[in-house]
Amino acid sequence: MREATKTALFGAAAVAVAVTASVFEPERSTPSILSDQGEAFYPLLTDPQAPRTIEVVDYDEATATARPFKVAFQGGRWMIPSHYNYPIEAGDRLAKTAAALIGLRKDQVRSDSPQDHAALGVVDPLDTKVSGLAGRGKRVTLRDKHGEVLADFIFGKPVENKAGYRYLRVPGQKRAYAVKTDADPSARFADWTSANLLRLSSASIRKVTINSYSIDETMGRLANQETVSVTQESGQWKMAGADRLKTAAVGAMASALERLRITDVRPKPPSMAQDLKSGQMRLSLEMAMSLRQKGFLVAPNGRLLANEGEMTVETANGLVYTLRFGEIAGGSDSRHLFVTAQFDPARATKFGGDAQAGERAARDLNNRFADWYYAISGADFQKLRLRRKDVVP
Numbered sequence: 001m002r003e004a005t006k007t008a009l010f011g012a013a014a015v016a017v018a019v020t021a022s023v024f025e026p027e028r029s030t031p032s033i034l035s036d037q038g039e040a041f042y043p044l045l046t047d048p049q050a051p052r053t054i055e056v057v058d059y060d061e062a063t064a065t066a067r068p069f070k071v072a073f074q075g076g077r078w079m080i081p082s083h084y085n086y087p088i089e090a091g092d093r094l095a096k097t098a099a100a101l102i103g104l105r106k107d108q109v110r111s112d113s114p115q116d117h118a119a120l121g122v123v124d125p126l127d128t129k130v131s132g133l134a135g136r137g138k139r140v141t142l143r144d145k146h147g148e149v150l151a152d153f154i155f156g157k158p159v160e161n162k163a164g165y166r167y168l169r170v171p172g173q174k175r176a177y178a179v180k181t182d183a184d185p186s187a188r189f190a191d192w193t194s195a196n197l198l199r200l201s202s203a204s205i206r207k208v209t210i211n212s213y214s215i216d217e218t219m220g221r222l223a224n225q226e227t228v229s230v231t232q233e234s235g236q237w238k239m240a241g242a243d244r245l246k247t248a249a250v251g252a253m254a255s256a257l258e259r260l261r262i263t264d265v266r267p268k269p270p271s272m273a274q275d276l277k278s279g280q281m282r283l284s285l286e287m288a289m290s291l292r293q294k295g296f297l298v299a300p301n302g303r304l305l306a307n308e309g310e311m312t313v314e315t316a317n318g319l320v321y322t323l324r325f326g327e328i329a330g331g332s333d334s335r336h337l338f339v340t341a342q343f344d345p346a347r348a349t350k351f352g353g354d355a356q357a358g359e360r361a362a363r364d365l366n367n368r369f370a371d372w373y374y375a376i377s378g379a380d381f382q383k384l385r386l387r388r389k390d391v392v393p
Helices: 003-024 091-102 114-120 247-258 270-278 285-294 345-351 355-369 378-384
Strands: 053-060 065-074 077-080 108-111 138-143 149-158 165-169 176-180 205-216 221-233 236-238 262-267 296-298 304-306 310-315 319-329 334-343 372-376
Touching: 053 091, 091 138, 091 149, 108 114, 114 165, 114 176, 205 247, 236 247, 247 378, 262 334, 270 285, 270 355, 285 296, 285 319, 304 319, 310 345, 319 355, 319 378, 334 355, 334 378, 345 355
Parallel strands: none
Antiparallel strands: 053 065, 053 138, 065 077, 108 176, 138 149, 149 165, 165 176, 205 221, 205 310, 221 236, 262 372, 296 304, 310 319, 319 334, 334 372
């Protein structure tokens, strides 16, 4: 066989093999549904300090309402606009939240069909065109200092049998993904506030006095009074006249004081706040009405009373906190709380604490407490307002 003929035959065979491979082997090009799998959602967003607003919209199926929440950097500080611009120390939390969202990748494409959105829990909670209530997710939006969107997600349900993965979708897009993430920004006020409102440690507490009473407004006097007083020495709790204590209840009270977290806030009248910062409160009609609405009143002798009693907490550095418990807040099981702090040098000397630190702390705390009525959870209220039967076996 001539050499040219052999070459032609080998060439034809090669073409045949190539055609066969193209027919019988899977297509090597990436299917369109997997075209962006593995990519970052927002590759241009790399700086966790760039976001200056985080908006979280959760959905309550029971009431069929979207619950928007926003944390924003305004006037040189972080605050919650939806809660009277309450200032918070959210910088670190927001940076961590932003960092978690910045790193998100489209790990696995799960669906290109809007019909699957409800099952995956990625229906936009703000979408008014969708009639169904089920399957709405949590929308999380990051914005820069100009209000421009840096990132926008709808967090859906956890992925079945795949720990650490959530379904995610970008608003306005059909495609949904399974994404590895532990990010879960909250739309609850309490989750963005400090877990130590009083800024104290349970080990620093030296004495707690709980004065339980009710107010007989008709007679202008207190009724059903009961006082419980416990002291802490070298980590041991004691009570005068009691051989034994229910240490679990007392320990839970001390832990609640250390980890006291607020569930809501309401601003006090500016004149009241100013008076509290100056150390004296002058009663006015506006102030009296404001106090009464929250469950507090000023007695004729000038003493501030509370519907559900009060407690004082003395610490080693001479700080004395007074917590007054008012009415139920906002139709929930939360309870209004009125907090003041003062410094007692005699107590600092008695307990051997740092008097200068105590004086500074009292000033700083009073300036912070003066502006706000707080609300605490019903569970914390129950732990704090102990009666004698709760303490003595």
